[in-house]
Amino acid sequence: MNLSNFNEFCNRAASQGVLFYYTGEFSSNVIGTLSDTVRERLEALGTPNKHGRKVFSTFMEMAQNILHYADDSATAGRRIGALAVGHEDGKFYVLCGNPVRIDHVERLRAKLEPLRSMTLDEIKAAYREQLRNEAHAEDTLSKGAGLGFLTMAREASEPIDYQIIHHAGDSTYAEFYLRAVI
């Protein structure tokens, strides 16, 4: 990238309200550093606790999802992803993207699609049900409590949005993007 392109990149990020953007490897140390940065940025903006906590919670769920689920088969075990936090039209947004295995795509859709048409009360009911669901251990893919997307959906003020972009040819992974507005 030359300097004028970089200038364009910076201006574009600023015009979209980007407060924070990271792309690269996600590890525990990286997430620790990013979390400090996110909190400092939110504090510097004078964000009320109530909103700051929701933004932070959503950021953490997304960052740990990348750490646990980003497909690392093409990157020698390194979990690569992108994450952005921004403020636009009076609301915060948190975005993330990472490669996922093709054979996990349908599972993601099945988890996310129903959330998009649920009311907040329905999301809270589903959250409570999942919280008490002891059979979750049968979901061998999940490394958490199966509550990650439900937590994000609870914090969000709009339905969470996602996109799956397939590569041409016989690629073993697709790009998975997720957006939450708080």
Place this chain on the structure above:
Amino acid sequence: MQALHIPATKETPEVRLDPVNMSFHLSGESYPENAMAFYAPVRASLQSFLESPAVGSGVQAHFNLRYFNSASTKLIRALVGMLQQKAAEGIRIVAHWHHDPDDDMMAEFGADLKDEFDAIEFNLVASETV
């Protein structure tokens, strides 16, 4: 039963088990990469604490959490479930669930625990000092 004190880290809460006062404290933030690895020994310590003879005089449990991630959620609930089991045996268990007054998620989580684990004397405390 020995006293237990696990100091807080950036990603894990402070844990205290005090067999003199029969009190249990969990405070701070909880978002470890591997929540199970952190909570398994806490669970084991709480279990032996609850089995100590002094438990007959009752237990005070203080939850003072600022934030926890989704992976910690079920594990924190399970600790309250252990207290409930003891309370159901007739032991007096008083729990204090502190939350920031602006934190509706933490308040609702506490209210749900209070509803579900009804053998515990459960106090929801909105306090600025969290």
